[in-house]
Amino acid sequence: MARAVSRPRIALRLRSTPHSDAKKASPRTKKSRSPGTKSDPRSSTAPGERRPLPFVVRFVVMLIAFAAMVAFAAALAQITLQPSPASEALTHSNLHPGRSLRAYLDQPELRDAFKQIGGNLVLGIPFGVLLPVLVPKARGILRVLLLTAAVMMMVELVQGAVVTGRAFDVDDVILNTSGALVGYLLLGRRLNRAVHPRKRRSKNSEA
Numbered sequence: 001m002a003r004a005v006s007r008p009r010i011a012l013r014l015r016s017t018p019h020s021d022a023k024k025a026s027p028r029t030k031k032s033r034s035p036g037t038k039s040d041p042r043s044s045t046a047p048g049e050r051r052p053l054p055f056v057v058r059f060v061v062m063l064i065a066f067a068a069m070v071a072f073a074a075a076l077a078q079i080t081l082q083p084s085p086a087s088e089a090l091t092h093s094n095l096h097p098g099r100s101l102r103a104y105l106d107q108p109e110l111r112d113a114f115k116q117i118g119g120n121l122v123l124g125i126p127f128g129v130l131l132p133v134l135v136p137k138a139r140g141i142l143r144v145l146l147l148t149a150a151v152m153m154m155v156e157l158v159q160g161a162v163v164t165g166r167a168f169d170v171d172d173v174i175l176n177t178s179g180a181l182v183g184y185l186l187l188g189r190r191l192n193r194a195v196h197p198r199k200r201r202s203k204n205s206e207a
Contacts, residue, residue, distance in 0.1 A: 058195045065133040065191075072126045079123070080155050084165030091167040093160055100171035120172050124148055124179025132184065132192035139192060141184060148180035149173060 053061075084091075094100050104113045127148040131138045138144055152173045160168030 053194055053197075061191070061195050062133060065130050068126070069130045069134060072130070076123065076155070080159060080166070081163050083163055091165055093167045094169045094171060097170050097174060100169050101175075117175060120175035121179035121182070124152070124176035124181075125183035127151070127176075128180035128183025128185070129188045129191065131180075132188040133195050136192075136196040139196075141181065144180055144184045144188065145177050149177045152176040 101117070104116045107113050128144055131144055131147055135147070138147060156168045156170075156173055159166035
């Protein structure tokens with residue numbers, strides 16, 4: 001009788017094995033993998049990467065930049081290409097960097113020096129702001145400076161060859177290019193990144 005009673009106890013112990021407990025706990029683990037916990041495709045961007053602006057916003061910004069560049073080109077032509085017959089005998093070409101700058105600083109009134117130097121710097125600032133928006137490939141300081149220097153060099157050459165009372169001055173080109181550098185560092189670089197974001201290559205495409 002004692003042996004017959006002991007058999008059901010062994011069977012009960014076998015039924016309460018750890019495997020049965022694991023099976024009971026398994027539905028809880030399945031709940032943790034519910035469909036609601038899927039990753040959002042919008043979160044695919046890197047933590048430090050900014051989301052690009054909508055296409056409509058970028059188009060409007062480029063349109064405004066184009067209109068501003070046209071207006072600036074008209075103002076630049078009126079300022080630099082306007083004849084000045086009264087100063088024809090006083091003007092002379094300058095091919096030596098720094099010569100005109102020293103002449104500006106040697107003037108008795110500081111206001112005249114500030115007008116000459118500051119005016120040339122201001123003329124270059126729109127290039128540093130607008131070129132990175134209108135030209136997507138104008139990334140980096142070097143490209144903006146080269147484009148600005150090329151444009152202002154052409155303007156100075158036209159002044160010296162065609163316009164009466166105007167002469168070529170390499171210091172004006174240097175000041176205009178320095179102004180473009182200031183405009184690019186202040187605003188142009190940020191506008192270029194916002195309007196023309198760089199496309200990062202994924203690891204799968206690289207492989």
